[in-house]
Amino acid sequence: MREQIKWWQKAVFYQIYPRSFADGNGDGIGDFKGMIAKLDYLKELGIDAAWLSPHFPSPYVDCGYDISDYRGVAPEYGDLDLFKQFLNGLHARGIKLVLDLVLNHTSDLHPWFQESKSSLNNPKRDWYIWKKGNGKQAPNNWYSAFGGSAWEYDAATDEYYYHYFFKEQPDLNWKNPAVKEAMFNEARFWLNMGVDGFRLDAVGTIFEDESYSNIKLKIDQDELFRLSQIAETAKDHTQVHLYWMKMFKHQVDQPEVHQIMKDLRKVINKYEDRVLIGETDDVAFYGNNDDELQLNFNFPLMRTKKLSAEHVRKNQKERLSALPVGAWPCNTLGNHDSSRAFSYFGDGVNDNIQARLNLMLLLSLKGTPFLYNGEEIGMSDYLITDPKKFKDPLSTLYYNLDKKVMGAPEPNASLTGAERGRDKCRTPLQWTNEPNAGFCPAGIEPWLPVNPDYRKGINVKEQEKQTDSLLNFYRFMLKVRRENPALISGEYQEIETDNQSVLVFYRRDAQQVLLLALNLSDTEQQVVVNTHDLYKMKIIANTVKQQPNVSIHSLALSSYQGLILSEVQISG
Numbered sequence: 053m054r055e056q057i058k059w060w061q062k063a064v065f066y067q068i069y070p071r072s073f074a075d076g077n078g079d080g081i082g083d084f085k086g087m088i089a090k091l092d093y094l095k096e097l098g099i100d101a102a103w104l105s106p107h108f109p110s111p112y113v114d115c116g117y118d119i120s121d122y123r124g125v126a127p128e129y130g131d132l133d134l135f136k137q138f139l140n141g142l143h144a145r146g147i148k149l150v151l152d153l154v155l156n157h158t159s160d161l162h163p164w165f166q167e168s169k170s171s172l173n174n175p176k177r178d179w180y181i182w183k184k185g186n187g188k189q190a191p192n193n194w195y196s197a198f199g200g201s202a203w204e205y206d207a208a209t210d211e212y213y214y215h216y217f218f219k220e221q222p223d224l225n226w227k228n229p230a231v232k233e234a235m236f237n238e239a240r241f242w243l244n245m246g247v248d249g250f251r252l253d254a255v256g257t258i259f260e261d262e263s264y265s266n267i268k269l270k271i272d273q274d275e276l277f278r279l280s281q282i283a284e285t286a287k288d289h290t291q292v293h294l295y296w297m298k299m300f301k302h303q304v305d306q307p308e309v310h311q312i313m314k315d316l317r318k319v320i321n322k323y324e325d326r327v328l329i330g331e332t333d334d335v336a337f338y339g340n341n342d343d344e345l346q347l348n349f350n351f352p353l354m355r356t357k358k359l360s361a362e363h364v365r366k367n368q369k370e371r372l373s374a375l376p377v378g379a380w381p382c383n384t385l386g387n388h389d390s391s392r393a394f395s396y397f398g399d400g401v402n403d404n405i406q407a408r409l410n411l412m413l414l415l416s417l418k419g420t421p422f423l424y425n426g427e428e429i430g431m432s433d434y435l436i437t438d439p440k441k442f443k444d445p446l447s448t449l450y451y452n453l454d455k456k457v458m459g460a461p462e463p464n465a466s467l468t469g470a471e472r473g474r475d476k477c478r479t480p481l482q483w484t485n486e487p488n489a490g491f492c493p494a495g496i497e498p499w500l501p502v503n504p505d506y507r508k509g510i511n512v513k514e515q516e517k518q519t520d521s522l523l524n525f526y527r528f529m530l531k532v533r534r535e536n537p538a539l540i541s542g543e544y545q546e547i548e549t550d551n552q553s554v555l556v557f558y559r560r561d562a563q564q565v566l567l568l569a570l571n572l573s574d575t576e577q578q579v580v581v582n583t584h585d586l587y588k589m590k591i592i593a594n595t596v597k598q599q600p601n602v603s604i605h606s607l608a609l610s611s612y613q614g615l616i617l618s619e620v621q622i623s624g
Contacts, residue, residue: 057540057541058325058327058346059100059101059148059248059325060101060148060249060327060329060346060347060380060420061380061420061540061541062100062540062541063099063100063101063148063420064098064099064100064101064415064420064421064423064530064533065099065100065101065102065103065150065420065421065422065423066094066097066099066101066102066103066422066423066424066425067102067103067105067387067388067422067423067424067425068087068102068103068104068105068425069082069105069388069424069425069478070082070083070084070087070104070105070106070107070129071115071116071129071478071499072425072478072479072480072481072491072499072500073086073087073090073425073481074086074087074089074090074481074483074491075480075491075492075493075496075498076088076089078492078493078496079128079492079496080492080496080497080498080499081128081129081492081498081499082129082480082481082491082499083128083129083130083134084107084125084129084130084134084135084137084138085130085134087138088134088137088138088141091138091141091142091145092145093512094142094145094147095145095146095147096527097428097526097527097530098526098527098530098531098534099147099423099530100146100147100148101147101148101149101150101248102142102147102148102149102150103150103151103152103251103329103422104149104150104151104152105152105388106119106151106152106154107125107126107129107135107151108120108121108122108124108125108126109121109124109125109126109127110126110159111159111161111220113159113218113220113221113445114198114217114218114220114221114445115443115444115474115478117152117154117217117221117253118157118158118159118160118218118220118221119154119158119159119162120158120159120161120162120163121162121163122235122238122241123238123241136245139245139246139247140246143246148248148249149247149248150247150248150249150250150251150327150329151242151247151249151250151251152250152251152253153238153239153250153251153252153253154253154254155224155226155235155252155253155254155255155258155312156216156217156223156224156253156254156255156257156258157215157216157217157221157222157223157224158221158222158224159220159221160219160220160221160222161220164176164179164180164234165179165180165222167179168180168182168222169206169208169209169213171209172209172211178225178228179224179225179228179230179231179234180213180214180222180223180224180225181213181214181222181223181224181225181260182209182211182212182213182214183203183211183212183213183214183264184210184211184212185203185205185210185211185212190202190203190205190212191203191212191264192264192265192266192267193266193267194214194264194266194267194302194303195273195299195300196215196216196217196218196219197216197217197257197300197303198217198218198445198446198449199273199449199453200219200273202214202215202216202303203215204219204222214260216254216257216260216303217254217257218445223257223260224258226258226259226308226312227259227262227308232312232315236315236316236319239316239319239320240319243319243320243323243326247326248325248326248327249320249326249327249328249329250320250327250328250329251329251330251331252328252329252330252331252345253331254331255309255313255330255331255332255337255345256304256305256309256332256334257303257304258306258308258309258312259306259308259309260302260303260306261301261302261303261306263302264302265302267298267299267301267302269295269298269299271295273299274453274456274457275457276292276295276296276299277450277453277457278457278458279291279292279295280292281454281457281458281468305334305336310336310337310339310344313328313330313337313339313344313345314339314343314344316328317339317343317344317345327346327347328344328345328346328347329345329346329347329348329349329382330345330347330348330349331348331349332348332349333348333349333350333351333352334348335348335374335375335376335379338375338376338379339376340376341376341377341378341379342378346380347380347382347420348382349382349383349384349422350367350371350381350382350383350384350419351384352367352370352371353367353371353383353384353385354384354385354386354390354393354396357396357397358397359385359397359406359410359413359572360553360572360573361552361553361554361555361570361572361573362552364413364417364555364572365546365555368417368418368544368546369546372418372544380419380420381417381418381419381420382419382420382421382422383414383417383419383420383421383422384414384421384422384423384424385397385410385414386424386427386477387422387424388424388474388477388478389474389477390477391433391476391477392424392426392427392431392432392433392476392477393407393410393424393427394407394427394430394431394432395432395433396433397410398432399574401574402574402611402612403430403432404430404522405595405596405611405612406612407427407430407522408522408525408595408596408612408614409570409571409572409595409612409613409614411427411525411526411529412529412568412570412593412595412614412616413555413570413614415529415530415532415533415539416533416539416559416568416616417544418542418543418544418559424477425481426481426482427526428522428523428526429482429510429511429512429515429521429522429523430510430522431479431481431482431503431510432503432505432510433476433477434476434479434501434502434503434505435467435470435471435476436470436475436476436500436501437463437466437467437469437470438466439451439466439469441501442469442470442473442475443475443478443499443500444473444474444475444478446472446473446474447469447470447472447473447474447475448469448473449469450468450469450472450473451465451466451468451469452465453468454468454469475500478500479500479501479502479503480492480498480499480500480502481512482502482503482505482506482510482511482512483511483512483513484506484511484512484513484514485506485507485509485511485513485514488502489502489503489506489511490511490513509521520597525595528593529593532592532593532616536564536566536592536616536618537561537563537564538559538560538561538563538564538565538566539559539566539616541561542558542559542560542561542564542566543558543559543560543561544557544558544559545557545558545559545560547567547581547583549579549580549581550579550580551577551578551579551580553571553572553573553575553577554569554570554571554572554573554577554579554607554609555568555569555570555572556568556569556570556579556581564618564619565618565619566592566616566617566618566619567581567584567586567589567616567617567618568614568615568616568617569581569607569609569614569615569617570613570614570615571609571610571611571612571613571614572612573611573612574611574612575611576608576609576610576611577608577609578606578607578608578609579606579607579609580605580606581605581606581607582605584605585604585605586602586603586604586605586606586607586617587602587603587604588619589617589618589619590617590618590619591615591616591617592616592617592618593614593615593616594613594614594615594616595612595613595614595615596610596612596613598610598613600613600615
């Protein structure tokens with residue numbers, strides 16, 4: 053299997069949020085000049101591929117996911133020449149690059165939409181989804197996932213256009229062959245330049261139920277918000293999710309999307325060794341494992357407040373058994389849309405130790421791991437509670453909903469906006485202990501406030517000097533993964549033990565056997581492993597300084613201690 057494995061199966065991906073990564077021209081906004089200056093940092097970290105969040109020209113209503121030109125570079129980030137320098141710099145260091153490709157919608161300022169809305173008989177009118185109203189009402193009662201009606205009225209043409217997200221993000225009409233070819237040409241533009249593939253944004257939203265029939269649900273969007281605010285138990289949260297699924301069942305995961313994925317796969321197959329990664333956890337997007345996406349995310353792994361051994365065992369059993377034969381898993385614990393893993397999975401006391409254990413878990417499960425920039429130094433959520441400083445419109449949406457639906461006072465509503473929005477996980481990367489964490493010059497206001505904990509050692513420069521820092525543990529673990537092929541190509545096999553608080557499993561192929569034991573609890577645990585003479589195995593990675601107590605078949609692990617053990621040949 054080692055000879056057949058693809059680069060995207062071996063790779064550790066690292067997501068770069070360009071606006072927050074590094075400011076190279078001193079205006080408080082991350083850019084390509086800044087990214088180019090950090091190329092050696094990426095190489096030293098040990099990643100194999102980068103996923104770049106949208107860098108395209110955009111009015112930035114939805115943080116760059118409202119694209120006004122698919123072939124350009126946002127002027128605040130640089131230009132195409134700088135993009136090419138970045139791409140070539142990555143390739144020169146053996147690092148691949150995938151771009152975010154937004155297929156579902158454009159910005160309302162995109163020239164295509166400007167033409168489409170100009171008149172009823174414009175050639176591009178049918179490039180978007182336009183409908184007559186029902187009297188003075190919208191065509192149906194569908195909601196936007198980002199609040200309010202999914203339909204926006206255009207007085208000039210007396211019709212409504214459909215938008216699954218914000219009204220500034222009109223949905224493309226993928227039933228029109230001209231739209232499909234135009235979007236595929238946008239993809240070809242970057243493939244011809246040499247990018248190594250795409251992460252496909254919101255792939256499940258590309259089609260809608262063509263009947264456009266009303267949804268039948270007893271609650272409205274305000275009530276759904278209220279239920280989500282008061283949900284406490286797992287049962288409560290499941291019920292909220294079920295209501296959400298019913299509310300949007302006509303607008304997501306329609307069967308027609310799979311033909312588009314098959315056609316896009318044919319496009320990239322004409323280029324050597326490129327990859328498609330879907331923002332979805334629906335295994336149907338793997339197709340027959342050779343005709344749709346190569347990767348989609350195991351999001352259920354991160355849909356828990358605590359990464360317990362029980363949760364991981366259940367997740368792996370369900371996920372690996374659900375994949376088509378030969379399909380490749382893909383795991384992550386965080387991204388630009390979710391709380392930072394350090395905050396979300398930490399208990400507030402053992403966060404640093406837990407972060408190390410969670411990294412060992414992520415790099416050791418079968419499949420391609422995705423990291424998010426800043427995880428490697430323990431960046432945490434930073435709640436920006438002044439509504440005037442919200443950059444994410446979802447923060448403003450939830451702030452207003454909390455006041456309207458829950459009657460929340462100002463401080464509570466502000467906190468809700470901060471917690472449920474995405475600014476908290478998008479703050480600038482913390483490079484040094486200097487003003488603005490070295491992200492941008494002193495005296496320049498960064499586009500989002502910098503988390504002040506950069507002064508407490510949560511920055512790259514200080515952690516580079518500390519041999520036992522989280523950053524150096526990341527570098528060490530990425531090296532361990534590279535040097536032990538069973539962590540990449542080996543099969544995953546759970547080992548039953550007498551202790552349910554410890555996750556024990558093999559990663560093994562024909563040439564190497566690794567045993568992993570991860571204590572995902574906050575207390576010391578003793579675990580008996582009868583499948584191996586443990587004292588004959590070599591510890592190649594340990595999340596804590598403390599050495600475990602090892603006997604012939606048992607391990608004593610301190611709280612949140614994880615081990616990777618390798619078979620060794622005992623002479624004599």
